[in-house]
Every structure is written in structure tokens, then in C-alpha cells.
Amino acid sequence: MSHSEPNDLPVRVEGLSKVFYDEGRGEVRAVDGIDLACRRGEIFGLLGANGAGKTTTLRMLSTIISPTEGEAWVEGHSVSDEPEAVRRSLGFYSATTALYPRMTARETLDFFARINRYPVDSVHARVDQLIERFGIAAFKDARVDKLSSGMKQRVSIARTLAHDPPILIFDEPTVGLDVLNALALVDNIRRLRDEGKTILFSTHIMSEAEKLCDRIAIIHGGRILTCDTLDGLREATGEHYLEQIFVHYVKDAEAAVREALEARDEQELADMEGK
Amino acid sequence: MSSSWQTSLRDLRTLYWRELRSALRERTIVINSVLLPLLLYPVLLWLIFTAMSFVRGQEERFVSRIAFLDLPAAHQELRERLANDEDERFEILEFSTLEEAVAAVRSGDVDLVAHATKPPPEAAALDGNFALELVYDESKDRSETAHRRFERELVDYRRDWVDREASARGIDGAQWDLFAIERENVASGKDMGAFMLGLMVPLLMVIMIAVGCFYPAIDATAGERERSTWETLMTVSASRSAVVGAKYLYVATLGATAGLLNLGAMAVSMGTILQPLMSGREDGLSFQVPMEALPLMAISALLLALFIAAGMMLFAAFARNFKEGQSMISPFYLLCILPPLLVNSPDVELTLGWALVPIANVALVFRSAIGGVYPWDLIGVVFVVELATILALLWVVRWVLSFEDVQTGNYGGDLTKFLKDFFRKKEA
Numbered sequence: 001m002s003h004s005e006p007n008d009l010p011v012r013v014e015g016l017s018k019v020f021y022d023e024g025r026g027e028v029r030a031v032d033g034i035d036l037a038c039r040r041g042e043i044f045g046l047l048g049a050n051g052a053g054k055t056t057t058l059r060m061l062s063t064i065i066s067p068t069e070g071e072a073w074v075e076g077h078s079v080s081d082e083p084e085a086v087r088r089s090l091g092f093y094s095a096t097t098a099l100y101p102r103m104t105a106r107e108t109l110d111f112f113a114r115i116n117r118y119p120v121d122s123v124h125a126r127v128d129q130l131i132e133r134f135g136i137a138a139f140k141d142a143r144v145d146k147l148s149s150g151m152k153q154r155v156s157i158a159r160t161l162a163h164d165p166p167i168l169i170f171d172e173p174t175v176g177l178d179v180l181n182a183l184a185l186v187d188n189i190r191r192l193r194d195e196g197k198t199i200l201f202s203t204h205i206m207s208e209a210e211k212l213c214d215r216i217a218i219i220h221g222g223r224i225l226t227c228d229t230l231d232g233l234r235e236a237t238g239e240h241y242l243e244q245i246f247v248h249y250v251k252d253a254e255a256a257v258r259e260a261l262e263a264r265d266e267q268e269l270a271d272m273e274g275k
Numbered sequence: 276m277s278s279s280w281q282t283s284l285r286d287l288r289t290l291y292w293r294e295l296r297s298a299l300r301e302r303t304i305v306i307n308s309v310l311l312p313l314l315l316y317p318v319l320l321w322l323i324f325t326a327m328s329f330v331r332g333q334e335e336r337f338v339s340r341i342a343f344l345d346l347p348a349a350h351q352e353l354r355e356r357l358a359n360d361e362d363e364r365f366e367i368l369e370f371s372t373l374e375e376a377v378a379a380v381r382s383g384d385v386d387l388v389a390h391a392t393k394p395p396p397e398a399a400a401l402d403g404n405f406a407l408e409l410v411y412d413e414s415k416d417r418s419e420t421a422h423r424r425f426e427r428e429l430v431d432y433r434r435d436w437v438d439r440e441a442s443a444r445g446i447d448g449a450q451w452d453l454f455a456i457e458r459e460n461v462a463s464g465k466d467m468g469a470f471m472l473g474l475m476v477p478l479l480m481v482i483m484i485a486v487g488c489f490y491p492a493i494d495a496t497a498g499e500r501e502r503s504t505w506e507t508l509m510t511v512s513a514s515r516s517a518v519v520g521a522k523y524l525y526v527a528t529l530g531a532t533a534g535l536l537n538l539g540a541m542a543v544s545m546g547t548i549l550q551p552l553m554s555g556r557e558d559g560l561s562f563q564v565p566m567e568a569l570p571l572m573a574i575s576a577l578l579l580a581l582f583i584a585a586g587m588m589l590f591a592a593f594a595r596n597f598k599e600g601q602s603m604i605s606p607f608y609l610l611c612i613l614p615p616l617l618v619n620s621p622d623v624e625l626t627l628g629w630a631l632v633p634i635a636n637v638a639l640v641f642r643s644a645i646g647g648v649y650p651w652d653l654i655g656v657v658f659v660v661e662l663a664t665i666l667a668l669l670w671v672v673r674w675v676l677s678f679e680d681v682q683t684g685n686y687g688g689d690l691t692k693f694l695k696d697f698f699r700k701k702e703a
Contacts, residue, residue, distance in 0.1 A: 020680075023687070064509045065679055084512050092510040098503035102300040103293070114289045116512045117282070143300075163512070 010089075010167050010198045011038035011061065015070035017222075018056050030056040032222035033070065038167075038200060043193050045213030046202040047246060053222040054202040055094070058171045061200070062092040074167060088117055091160035094171035098156075101145035105136050105155045108144060109162050116163030130158040150181045157188055168192060169200045174208065186212055206242040216242070218249050221257065225249040286513035290521030298491055298529065308487040308529040312537035315483075316544040337386075339421030342368045342376045344390045349403035353432050357425075364424060377410050386421035387411045401440070466646075470621065472564060473645045476541060477638035478615040480534055480572075484580050485611045487533020488526050492587035493600030495522040500684040501596040509683070519676055523588055523669065530580035538564075538572055568644035571654070575644075578661045579637045583611055585668035592675050593693065595684045603689050614638060630656040633664045 018031040031053040038044040046054045059065045061072055063083035071078060077085040099108055109127045118126055131140050134154040139147060144155065160168060170189060174182040189212060193199055203209050209216050210230060217227035226233065226249055234240060237248045298304045343354050357365040368385055370376035379385040388410040398404050409425070412418040441447070499505040508518060542564040564572075590607045594600035614635035623629065625639035636657040643650060675693065680686040686693065 062510050064506060065683060084514055087510055088512040090510075094506070096503050097507040097510065099507070100293070100297055100504055101502060102297040107296070111289065111293050112511065115286060115293075159507075 008040060009037045009073075010040050010075055011036075011044075011072070011200065013037070013057075013061070013070070013072040016057065016060060016067050016072055017069040018053075018060060018065065019068045030222055031060070031067075034219070034222070034224045036217055036224060036227060038198055039215075040166075040198050041193065041196050042214040043189065043199040043201055043212055045209045045216040046200065046219055047204070047206070047209045047213075047216050047242070048202075048219035049204055049250075052204075052219045054204075054219055055171055056222075057219070058092075058094075058169050058200060058202055061086075062090060062169055063087055064092075088163065089165055090167040090169055091163070091165040092169045092171070093156060093160040093173055094169075095173070095175040099144045099152060099159065102143060104141050104143055105147070105151075105158075106131065106140045108155060109136075109158055112159045112162035116165070118163040126162065126164070130161060134158045149177070150184075153177065153181055153185060157185070161192075166196075167198045167200070171202050172204070173201075174203070174205065206246060210242045218246055220250050220253050223253070225253050283514060283517055286517040287521050287524075290513060290517060291524050294495060294521055294525035295528065298494060298525065301490075301494065304490045304494060304529065307490050308533045309536065311486065312483045312533040313540055315537070316540045320544055333416075334420050337364075337417050337420050338366050339364055339417070339424050340366045340368050340384070340386045341421065341425060342370050342379070342385050342388045344370065344373055344376060344388060346389070346391045347403055347405050350391070350405065350436075353429070356432060357428060380410050380412055380418065383412070383415060383418075386415075386418045387425055389425065468563065469565070469646045472545065473642035474619055474621070476545075476564065476645060477641040478612070478619060479541070480537060480576060480641060481579065481611055481615045481634060481638060483537040484530045484534040484576060485583050485608050488530035488580065488583045488587050489604060489608060491526045491529045492584065492591045492604060493594065493597055495526055496588065496591040497594035497596050497600035500594070505684060515676070515682070516673070519588075519673065523584060523672070526588060527581045527584035530584050531577050534576035534580050535573055538569065538576055542566070542569060564645060565647060568647070571644045571649070572641055575637045575640045575657075578658065578665070579634065581665050582633060582637075582661055582668070585665050585672060586611070589668060589672045589675065590690055592672060592681060593686060593689050618642075625650060625653050625657075627653065627656065631660055633661060636660060 013034060013036045015033045015035060016031060017029065017033050020028045020030055022028050034053075034057060036044075046057065048054050056065070060067050061074060061079060063079050063086050066080060066083075071080060073079070074086040075089040077089060079086050100111075103111065106127060109130050110123060113123045113126050114120065131137050134157060136151075136154055136158060139151055144152060147155065168189075173185055173189070177185065186208060189199060189201065193214075201209075201213060213230070215227060215229050216233065218225045218233075226236070228236065230242065233242070233245045237245050239245045239248055298308075341357060346354060354367060358367050368379075370379065370385075370388075373388070373390055376385060376388040376390075380388055390408040390410065391405045392408055393399065394401075394404045394406045398406075407429070409422065411422040413422075499508060511518075545564055586607050587604050590603045591600050594603050611634055614632060615638040617623075618629065618635045618638055623639070625636070625643050629639055630636045630653050640654055640657050643654070675690070676682050678686070678693075681693065688696070
């Protein structure tokens with residue numbers, strides 16, 4: 001399965017679906033046959049409300065969970081067949097990827113570089129480089145549980161980059177951060193893009209997507225409703241602000257869903273009467 | 276060795292050291308897996324000695340207040356002996372009537388009343404003979420101590436008096452001492468000590484190893500989920516097998532550490548702890564764990580740690596936080612203690628049947644080794660059975676963790692519920 005996709009598309013997704021079984025609700029289709037492709041060196045935004053399927057999609061891409069249907073490739077590696085190679089190619093950052101509290105910042109970076117197979121001989125140099133780049137030197141030997149949230153966030157980004165992956169996934173990274181830390185994070189992501197990293201960025205905050213993303217995919221109900229640059233979306237909808245663009249697509253999608261449900265109900269009624 | 280194997284081993288090592296390093300910075304884990312097994316016996320020793328010294332000191336402090344009534348003139352020496360006791364342990368009080376003296380015992384003003392009465396007719400032939408009625412209050416520590424002290428003095432006094440009377444009548448002691456009893460226990464003090472250690476040590480070892488595995492097993496599973504580091508770990512390049520393998524080895528390491536430290540502490544301090552408790556015995560019990568048994572006991576402890584770690588990992592795999600982890604592992608912990616309790620009888624020995632029962636078999640190997648008995652064929656069976664059970668448990672752990680909702684911590688239930696759900700789905 002590997003290398004079946006063009007190498008200039010570092011991330012490619014085809015018909016990806018995820019069905020969960022919930023005791024109360026039965027089968028829940030969290031992601032429903034999505035397709036997407038990221039270009040090298042861009043920030044690709046996944047914009048959607050809570051529960052739209054952003055996190056599930058990104059967790060499938062990072063092989064934390066496996067798809068129910070469909071396939072995705074990261075740097076040409078299949079998420080289903082080569083999960084370890086996929087994980088080696090990307091760094092995953094989210095509000096739920098915490099740091100080990102009883103390790104120091106330096107130990108943390110050292111561990112993640114090694115376990116993600118950064119060349120052993122260069123690990124020390126890499127760790128020093130990250131410590132300097134993210135301003136960690138002052139607290140590099142302090143245990144993570146003694147650090148402030150801003151310090152932890154810097155260590156966390158450095159951890160994501162420890163093995164210098166070409167692709168970075170940021171899943172709602174600014175959730176829970178104060179304004180200054182959120183701005184610093186956004187600035188870091190932009191710099192990483194400028195260095196040539198491919199970035200998948202999920203958010204429900206319109207302003208973040210507007211400022212940061214080269215292309216934006218609007219996801220709703222587990223489906224991608226549209227995907228384009230901000231200008232392309234403006235042109236397609238005639239709306240200026242991303243908020244309005246988002247509402248435009250979601251309304252259309254919900255209307256379509258309502259129509260489909262009504263049609264299905266009518267059909268079922270007709271079938272029952274026919275019997 | 277292929278390169279992928281080398282990579283897996285390197286990952287395993289990296290993950291394992293991380294687990295261990297973090298664990299050794301966690302106070303609860305260090306206390307339960309290192310300090311408790313190491314210090315339990317010296318601390319016990321100190322506590323026992325302190326308690327014994329305290330009790331003895333309390334007893335020594337008492338002056339026993341004794342009242343004699345109607346003591347024959349020929350036996351006033353008994354009163355004199357007590358009154359002139361070198362350690363001044365007795366105080367002699369005077370009462371005119373028995374009723375007054377007994378009332379004083381009841382009220383706690385006197386500890387013991389020694390009331391001399393006429394001897395039974397068959398003993399009355401001896402001049403100056405008498406019967407002695409002792410009145411004391413067993414519910415009072417001081418009165419009970421007085422009773423014990425007085426009885427000891429009385430035995431000495433009677434022996435001296437009988438010897439004197441016999442001698443005055445030209446009878447040698449050996450003539451009226453009709454038969455003598457000689458006791459010979461063929462078991463040496465060392466054998467007896469080994470027998471008693473064999474009943475205690477296996478149970479203590481199982482408890483210590485289980486305690487050593489308990490917190491690490493929760494820390495490695497539920498702890499990761501509670502701290503939100505589980506998802507971070509799931510994004511590393513290492514295989515899932517390496518992640519689970521490293522966690523298992525970490526839990527087993529701390530269980531084995533607890534077991535081996537406990538063994539070492541027992542070897543060093545058990546003799547010293549138990550010896551004073553048997554100070555009244557004359558057969559010179561030796562409670563030393565024999566040095567030649569230590570290698571076999573160490574290997575057995577290691578096997579036991581590997582088994583208990585696998586079991587605890589299986590139960591803890593479903594826990595999403597420390598509370599769940601504790602409640603899920605506790606039944607297994609209690610289950611681990613049951614087999615050594617079952618075989619904790621001198622009648623139970625290592626047989627082929629017991630060799631097939633996990634944990635109980637290792638407990639019996641401990642006992643055999645302490646007793647200096649090495650049935651190597653059965654010990655071999657025990658090792659094979661233990662290893663097979665460990666592999667089977669690890670296979671189940673791997674199977675359970677291959678289910679995504681268990682792996683990600685989204686499964687809301689324990690092992691029992693999981694198995695029920697699994698078989699129900701299979702039937703459907």
C-alpha cells in the first residue's frame with residue numbers, strides 16, 4: 001500500500017470513516033467518508049464545531065485509532081499497514097497529549113527524540129537545539145510538574161518536534177491557553193510552516209483559522225463540506241468573514257440532512273402503507 | 276538479529292527506562308516497592324523490642340502486695356523470704372481476718388492473699404504441713420503479676436523444704452523422686468526454625484511482591500490515562516507491543532525488587548526478630564533463612580513477580596483513573612494471597628498436584644528451600660507451569676489491548692464486563 005500516492009502530497013485521505021459503538025446511542029458515525037489532501041509546506045486547517053469529527057480524523061491520521069473504512073497515507077505510508085512509519089513521520093500535539101510530570105524538560109525531549117528514532121548520535125545536539133530555540137534553558141532540568149503552563153506548552157511543542165518530523169498535527173492546540181500563550185503558539189506554528197513543515201491544524205476558533213491557514217476544510221457531521229483557500233471560500237459564498245462562510249456551509253448541510261431525513265421518513269411511511 | 280528486532284529492543288529499553296525513572300521519583304511507589312520490603316523487618320524488630328521492654332518495664336515496676344493469713348510458725352521463712360527479696364518486689368501487709376483481706380484484693384488494695392489452711396488428711400501426717408489458698412484478681416495486671424511471682428517463690432520454697440525434711444529423715448532426693456523425665460526432640464533448633472519460617476516466609480513473600488506490583492501496575496495504565504500522557508505515548512513510533520512490553524517489565528521489575536529486598540531483609544533480620552520471642556524455650560531455635568536456599572528463592576521470587584505483574588496488568592488495562600485501578604486490581608491482589616494461605620499447613624507438601632497451581636506452587640518451593648529439601652523434578656514442573664501461565668496471561672493482555680476502546684481508555688467496564696460483552700457479541 002505504501003508509496004501508492006504521489007510523494008508531493010505528504011498527507012492524503014480517501015473515504016476515511018470511523019464508526020464508534022456507544023451503549024446509549026448505538027453506532028455513531030463520527031467521521032463519514034472524508035477525502036482530503038495536504039500540500040507540502042502548507043498549514044491545512046480543519047474548521048468545525050465541537051463534535052464535528054476533527055479530532056477523530058486527526059487521531060486516525062496519527063494512528064491512535066484505526067479507520068473503520070477508507071485509507072490515509074502520511075508521507076506515502078498507509079495508516080492501516082505501516083502505523084509505526086506514519087508515527088515516525090509526524091508530530092502530534094493536542095490539549096490531551098500531556099507531558100510526563102516526573103521527568104525534566106531535558107529528559108522529556110531526549111526520550112521523545114530517541115523513541116521516535118532520531119539518529120542516536122545526534123540526539124544530544126537535537127535536544128540542545130530545541131532547548132535553545134524554545135527558550136527552555138532556564139528550566140531544562142526542572143521537573144515538568146513544577147513548570148508553569150506557558151513553560152509546559154513550550155516543552156510540549158519542542159516534544160512534538162523532537163524527532164524533526166516533516167508533518168505536524170495540531171489538534172485544537174490553543175484550548176485552555178491564555179491569550180498570550182495562544183498567540184505565542186500560533187506564532188510558533190507559523191514559523192514552523194515557514195521552515196517547510198506541513199501542518200494540519202484543527203480549530204473551532206474562526207480567527208485562528210483565518211490568520212493561520214493556507215487552506216481551510218470545513219467539517220461538519222463527520223463530513224468535509226468544502227475545502228479551499230480563504231479567498232476561494234469568500235468567492236464561492238460571497239461572504240467576507242470566515243464565520244459567515246462557516247454558517248453558510250453548515251446551514252446548507254443541515255438543510256440537506258433535514259431534506260434527506262424527511263425523504264427517508266416519507267419513503268418508510270409509503271412502504272408501511274404499501275404493506 | 277534482524278534490524279527490526281534490534282529496533283524493537285532499543286524501543287523497549289528506551290520505554291522501560293523512562294517508566295522506571297519516572298516511577299522512582301514517585302513517593303508511593305518507592306515506599307511500597309523499595310522501602311517497605313527493605314525496612315519492614317528492622318522496623319518490626321524495633322517495635323517488638325520496644326513493646327517487650329515496655330511491658331517488662333511495667334511489670335518490673337510493680338511491687339506485689341501480699342497478705343499472709345494463718346501461716347504456720349514452722350513456715351514463717353516463706354514470709355521472711357518475700358519480705359527480704361533482693362529486688363524488693365514484695366511488700367507484706369497484715370490483715371486480721373480473711374474477709375478483710377479478700378475485700379482488699381477486690382478493691383485493689385492488696386494483690387494476693389495467701390491463706391494457710393489444714394492439709395488434706397492424707398498429707399497431715401507430715402509435721403507442719405499445710406494447704407495454701409491463694410486469692411487474687413486475674414482481671415488486674417498487678418494482681419496477676421503478684422500471683423505469678425508468688426507461685427515461683429512458692430515452688431522454690433517447697434522444693435527446699437521437702438529436701439530438708441527428706442534429708443532429716445535420712446532420705447536422699449533420688450529415692451523419693453520416683454521417675455525422671457528426659458526429653459529429646461530429634462529436630463534440631465535449626466530444623467524447627469526452618470519449619471516455622473517455612474510457614475511464614477512464603478506468605479510474606481507473596482504479599483510483598485503483590486504490594487510491589489500494585490502501584491506500578493496502576494501507574495503504568497490508569498496513571499497514564501489520568502495524567503493524559505497515554506495519548507502522547509500512543510503517538511510515538513514504537514510498536515504497541517514495545518509500549519506494553521516495557522510497562523510489563525517495569526511492573527515486574529518493581530515487584531521482583533520488592534520480593535528480593537524482602538528476601539534479603541528477612542535473611543538478615545528474621546533470626547534476630549523471632550529469637551527473643553522464643554526466649555523461654557530451651558531447644559535453641561534458629562530462625563535464620565539458610566543461605567543455600569537464597570538462589571532458588573530469588574529465582575522463584577522473580578517468577579512470582581512476572582506472574583503477578585502480568586495478572587495486575589490484565590486487570591489494570593481497563594482502568595481510566597487511579598480509583599478504578601485500585602478497585603480493579605484489589606480482587607486479584609486478594610486472589611494472590613489465597614494460595615499461600617491454602618498451603619500454609621505443615622501437612623501440605625510440594626506434590627505434582629500442587630505444582631500445577633500457580634502461586635501456591637512457588638510458595639511451596641519457598642518452603643522446601645527453607646527446609647533444605649530440593650525435589651528438583653517437582654521444582655522443574657513448577658517453573659514450567661509458572662512460565663506457561665505467565666505467557667498465557669501476557670497473551671490475554673495483548674489480546675485485550677488489541678481492542679481499540681480498551682487501548683484508548685474509552686471502554687467503560689472491567690475485565691469481567693469485557694469478557695461478557697465479547698462472548699455475548701460472539702454468540703449474537
